[in-house]
Amino acid sequence: MKKSIQFLYLLILLAVILPISSGNAVAQTTHDGTITIVGTIMKSSKILTDDGKVYEIGLNSKGSDLSEMIGQKMLIKGRKTELSKITIILVSSFEAVKPVLKKTTKS
Numbered sequence: 001m002k003k004s005i006q007f008l009y010l011l012i013l014l015a016v017i018l019p020i021s022s023g024n025a026v027a028q029t030t031h032d033g034t035i036t037i038v039g040t041i042m043k044s045s046k047i048l049t050d051d052g053k054v055y056e057i058g059l060n061s062k063g064s065d066l067s068e069m070i071g072q073k074m075l076i077k078g079r080k081t082e083l084s085k086i087t088i089i090l091v092s093s094f095e096a097v098k099p100v101l102k103k104t105t106k107s
Helices: 002-021 061-067
Strands: 034-042 046-049 054-057 073-083 086-096
Touching: 034 054, 034 086, 054 061, 061 073, 061 086
Parallel strands: 054 086
Antiparallel strands: 034 046, 034 073, 046 054, 073 086
């Protein structure tokens, strides 16, 4: 029974960590409503995620700073708001996502 519970905790932990650490992360929402996404910053203050969703960058100082990172892949945390068919993220923090280099084998 104890091993089953430990295994369940491990699965939950992996389900949370793996999407964030991989290049193909989808939006993750915490219990306090903070959302974490990974995406490429586009012109017109937009973020394009790896799964094809588009977020508008909210108007605050962090959002303004993020909007200048056009073409860069970033990990972004903030609060999500839906307005009509537009999804806005009010940015609380962001950081660059380092590309994962794949090892090549010699033949």
